[in-house]
Amino acid sequence: MQILLYVTTIVFLAFQLLYTFIPLLFSKVKKLEEDLEEKSISVLVPAYNEELTIRNCIEAMEGLKYRNHEIIIINDGSKDATLRRLQELLDLQEDDRQVMKELTYQPVRAFYRSRQYPHIYVIDKKNGGKADSLNAGIDYALSDIVITLDADSMLEAHSLQYVNQYFHDPDVMALGGTVKIVQGAERKDGQIQERFTGKGLIKSQIISYIHGFYVRKLTQSALNSIVVISGAFGAFYKEVLIQVDGFRSTVGEDIDITLKIHEYIKANNLSKKLVYAPEAVCYTECPENMPNFYKQRIRWQKAFVDCILIYWSDLPRKFNLGVRLFFAIDGFVLGTLTAFTTFVYLFQLLLAGDGIWMALLILSATLLINAIQIVIALALCKKYGSTYTLKDYIRMFIFSQLELLTYRNVLLYINIVGTFKYFDNDEGWGYVERKGIASISRSVTAPPSAPASPLSQS
Numbered sequence: 001m002q003i004l005l006y007v008t009t010i011v012f013l014a015f016q017l018l019y020t021f022i023p024l025l026f027s028k029v030k031k032l033e034e035d036l037e038e039k040s041i042s043v044l045v046p047a048y049n050e051e052l053t054i055r056n057c058i059e060a061m062e063g064l065k066y067r068n069h070e071i072i073i074i075n076d077g078s079k080d081a082t083l084r085r086l087q088e089l090l091d092l093q094e095d096d097r098q099v100m101k102e103l104t105y106q107p108v109r110a111f112y113r114s115r116q117y118p119h120i121y122v123i124d125k126k127n128g129g130k131a132d133s134l135n136a137g138i139d140y141a142l143s144d145i146v147i148t149l150d151a152d153s154m155l156e157a158h159s160l161q162y163v164n165q166y167f168h169d170p171d172v173m174a175l176g177g178t179v180k181i182v183q184g185a186e187r188k189d190g191q192i193q194e195r196f197t198g199k200g201l202i203k204s205q206i207i208s209y210i211h212g213f214y215v216r217k218l219t220q221s222a223l224n225s226i227v228v229i230s231g232a233f234g235a236f237y238k239e240v241l242i243q244v245d246g247f248r249s250t251v252g253e254d255i256d257i258t259l260k261i262h263e264y265i266k267a268n269n270l271s272k273k274l275v276y277a278p279e280a281v282c283y284t285e286c287p288e289n290m291p292n293f294y295k296q297r298i299r300w301q302k303a304f305v306d307c308i309l310i311y312w313s314d315l316p317r318k319f320n321l322g323v324r325l326f327f328a329i330d331g332f333v334l335g336t337l338t339a340f341t342t343f344v345y346l347f348q349l350l351l352a353g354d355g356i357w358m359a360l361l362i363l364s365a366t367l368l369i370n371a372i373q374i375v376i377a378l379a380l381c382k383k384y385g386s387t388y389t390l391k392d393y394i395r396m397f398i399f400s401q402l403e404l405l406t407y408r409n410v411l412l413y414i415n416i417v418g419t420f421k422y423f424d425n426d427e428g429w430g431y432v433e434r435k436g437i438a439s440i441s442r443s444v445t446a447p448p449s450a451p452a453s454p455l456s457q458s
Contacts, residue, residue: 177282266318
């Protein structure tokens with residue numbers, strides 16, 4: 001057991017070295033090239049019981065500095081007033097768009113177009129889950145590039161321009177943007193201002209997202225080993241999504257589609273890559289209380305376990321080395337298995353003759369690594385344009401050290417429970433209660449009178 005502990009510790013340190021140095025070496029900020037030809041983009045917004053949040057999403061869409069796009073909101077048989085709210089906000093009329101029916105999804109009741117905003121469309125369909133809704137949206141989309149967005153997400157004004165810029169690289173097949181916490185942002189003098197504020201749980205998630213994107217995603221992107229393109233903000237070529245048979249109905253459709261695309265690249269010997277685009281930003285509402293946080297993270301862990309069971313046997317043959325390492329070793333061994341063994345190891349070390357010193361050494365090393373990576377994450381956060389004050393950064397650093405021994409341990413527990421709960425076979429939306437946080441869209445977007453999209457004339 002002691003030998004296994006040492007091996008695990010060495011592997012853990014090796015990955016932490018990657019997460020420490022790679023972001024520093026591959027963190028070049030792209031300058032926005034506003035005169036690039038605009039590729040056509042369809043933004044898909046699956047919505048289930050989103051009557052409280054859908055307005056914020058629409059308002060943010062109306063400020064996008066991009067012409068050649070359409071927005072398709074997919075109402076997945078909502079039981080609340082989502083469809084009625086969409087009718088009120090958009091003034092919908094039925095549209096007769098013809099589709100090829102290349103993917104499988106539940107029947108569509110009606111397809112609508114907004115009279116007020118001609119580039120916004122609504123699909124009203126029977127309930128089938130998030131993946132099913134996305135497949136319907138892909139089928140109805142007219143564009144070459146498809147963006148998937150959560151209904152509680154709000155795109156920053158230049159986000160589509162950055163997506164377009166990245167896709168002008170012929171090697172890019174898919175990308176994920178930066179997701180930020182809306183509760184940590186406010187509007188001031190017409191500009192977005194990020195603040196480290198709110199409950200401890202919200203602060204913990206703000207730090208987690210900053211570290212997860214600016215450290216982990218940057219590292220995986222540099223090594224073409226992105227394990228998951230977040231469902232909150234991902235962009236793909238429509239044709240590729242069709243080639244891989246769209247999204248699979250599962251609790252983790254975003255992990256699954258990412259792995260399917262990696263598999264597709266390897267099977268066809270393509271020199272393509274999945275990248276992280278830190279300059280493309282959207283804001284999303286995070287859970288504000290422990291029950292909703294627990295529900296969300298349980299769903300995430302179940303999604304990961306589902307993909308481990310499905311793809312594990314194919315990892316050596318169908319995926320590149322980087323994906324195998326970050327998915328199987330960093331994700332599964334260090335992220336899931338060690339959740340089960342951490343407490344056992346520490347208990348055994350304390351019982352051993354000189355175990356207390358080894359336990360203190362491991363704790364000290366963990367604290368030091370965490371401190372270094374948080375400093376790097378915060379530095380990159382500032383480098384990529386965040387507006388936190390110096391006081392905020394100091395408070396974030398101090399809080400990050402405290403939460404290592406508090407909220408981080410809650411995540412260990414959730415990983416264990418989520419692994420067991422996977423076998424409950426519940427693959428629904430995993431609905432988390434929305435508060436409908438006041439929109440910050442007008443602080444990050446142009447006025448609502450954005451120019452009409454060329455796609456809206458089709």
